[in-house]
Amino acid sequence: MVTTVTSFGRSGLSNWIVQRVSAFVMTAYLIFIVGYFVLNTDLSYQQWAGLHSGLPMRIFSLLTILSVAAHAWIGMWCVLTDYITVRTIGPKATAIRIFFQLGMIAMILLYLMWAIDILWGI
Amino acid sequence: MLNVSIYRYNPEVDDEPYMQDFQFDTEGKDIMVLDVLEKLKIKDPTLVFRRSCREGVCGSDGVNISGKNGLACITPLSEAVKGNKLVIRPLPGLPVIRDLVIDMSQFYAQYEKIQPYMINNSPAPAIERLQSPEERAKLDGLYECILCACCSTACPSFWWNPDKFIGPAGLLQAYRFLADSRDTATKERLANLDDPFSVFRCHGIMNCVQVCPKGLNPTKAIGHIRNMLIRSAT
Numbered sequence: 001m002v003t004t005v006t007s008f009g010r011s012g013l014s015n016w017i018v019q020r021v022s023a024f025v026m027t028a029y030l031i032f033i034v035g036y037f038v039l040n041t042d043l044s045y046q047q048w049a050g051l052h053s054g055l056p057m058r059i060f061s062l063l064t065i066l067s068v069a070a071h072a073w074i075g076m077w078c079v080l081t082d083y084i085t086v087r088t089i090g091p092k093a094t095a096i097r098i099f100f101q102l103g104m105i106a107m108i109l110l111y112l113m114w115a116i117d118i119l120w121g122i
Numbered sequence: 123m124l125n126v127s128i129y130r131y132n133p134e135v136d137d138e139p140y141m142q143d144f145q146f147d148t149e150g151k152d153i154m155v156l157d158v159l160e161k162l163k164i165k166d167p168t169l170v171f172r173r174s175c176r177e178g179v180c181g182s183d184g185v186n187i188s189g190k191n192g193l194a195c196i197t198p199l200s201e202a203v204k205g206n207k208l209v210i211r212p213l214p215g216l217p218v219i220r221d222l223v224i225d226m227s228q229f230y231a232q233y234e235k236i237q238p239y240m241i242n243n244s245p246a247p248a249i250e251r252l253q254s255p256e257e258r259a260k261l262d263g264l265y266e267c268i269l270c271a272c273c274s275t276a277c278p279s280f281w282w283n284p285d286k287f288i289g290p291a292g293l294l295q296a297y298r299f300l301a302d303s304r305d306t307a308t309k310e311r312l313a314n315l316d317d318p319f320s321v322f323r324c325h326g327i328m329n330c331v332q333v334c335p336k337g338l339n340p341t342k343a344i345g346h347i348r349n350m351l352i353r354s355a356t
Contacts, residue, residue, distance in 0.1 A: 001313070001317050001320065002319040002320055003317070004318050010317075011316050011317065011355070012315075012317050013322070013351045013352065015318050015322060017352075078318075082279075082282040082283065083282065085283070087282070087283075088282070
């Protein structure tokens with residue numbers, strides 16, 4: 001058992017499930033949005049704003065944004081713990097890795113709150 | 123004449139590793155890579171490599187042959203030579219002790235972590251713990267591993283985190299004991315594997331399956347472990 005504290009979930013299994021479920025949600029959203037553009041080639045601002053002002057669409061968008069946040073957290077954490085390690089770049093790696101991990105988490109939370117603000121501001 | 127290029131490094135003499143070229147006469151025969159190494163060692167006794175059984179059972183002579191990990195003793199030149207050139211390097215990702223000999227401590231440390239022995243604290247029966255043929259069949263494709271390290275040293279996840287990721291060889295053995303009907307420590311074994319590194323650093327690229335000289339499938343075993351974790355934790 002390896003202890004990790006900056007990972008999204010503490011268990012490898014929960015990360016794994018979140019990664020798959022979030023991928024599914026993002027794919028569904030992508031298909032919906034692309035489909036919407038294809039079916040509405042002469043899209044007006046009113047129509048676009050109308051789509052996003054309904055509660056079901058807001059929930060769908062919010063779910064997707066939460067999925068992007070969790071997916072990015074898990075994925076970036078994997079990349080950082082693969083490449084920025086004492087083994088690969090030396091003893092300074094731990095401080096550099098923690099800096100990038102906390103920066104990454106802060107950015108994800110910032111984008112998340114910003115996105116919620118935009119969604120409920122429509 | 124076959125061009126043979128071999129990784130050489132003697133830390134007592136060399137500042138850094140280098141590739142040494144040899145000319146080798148195969149006499150038109152499709153011999154094994156180990157035979158080439160043995161004959162070159164007669165020419166140059168300073169060449170160092172591990173070998174023992176010379177028939178793919180002991181797992182000592184795992185090396186990187188023309189870019190692919192494998193056992194020198196059961197890899198014929200017809201499979202290994204590309205453009206009349208044979209390149210032999212040590213298995214990648216672990217420290218080199220000398221020439222083709224690597225320090226496998228990290229590999230064995232991961233193997234030790236998965237408790238590679240039967241755990242069953244119930245009183246032993248008079249003769250033996252019995253298994254049905256079906257229960258025994260579940261161990262096929264798992265017990266045959268010879269711990270040559272070809273798979274783990276072909277795995278990028280193991281290269282980056284050899285101290286945290288168990289690696290394909292260790293995980294194949296972890297499943298060998300998880301799948302054994304006589305073992306009673308399934309819950310504890312699974313609990314020890316459920317962190318973001320031990321099992322889940324496997325991203326399923328299947329280099330392990332591609333190189334295993336025994337034709338085993340560690341990725342499949344890792345999938346079984348993951349399914350067992352899902353069953354027990356949801």
